[in-house]
Amino acid sequence: MQKSSGSLYQSIYDLVCQVPVGYVTTYGRVSQLCGCTARTVGFAMAALPVGSQVPWQRVVNRLGKISLRTDGEGNLLQRDILEAEGICFDADQRINLANYGWDFADLS
DNA sequence: TTGTTGACTCTGA
């Protein structure tokens, strides 16, 4: 016992699930809330099981851009999903965190 | 247990 890394993943997934539709968050934001570094959050997304119902697509890097996975295939799909959510992209395929960035502050 | 890798972030220029 002593360790339960799975718990950490659950915390990350839970935080991501708290992000409302039409908003996005960054890895650093979740990493601080889950008590780990941004890399760990990205790792959790990489280990995210299929059909987990977790809107990982709403999680982007600090630049507001979608991080490309080793495959770089789902990335394009995610951009379409975010657009469907009502999020507008920049000319460089970047999201304006000033308007869509979720800070986990208005949870009440 | 050690070493490498990874969907990142921070600091400095």
Add this chain to the structure above:
DNA sequence: CTCAGAGCCAACA
């Protein structure tokens, strides 16, 4: 903001 270097944490062999 962008470029370059260093750091931190977790999983895998």
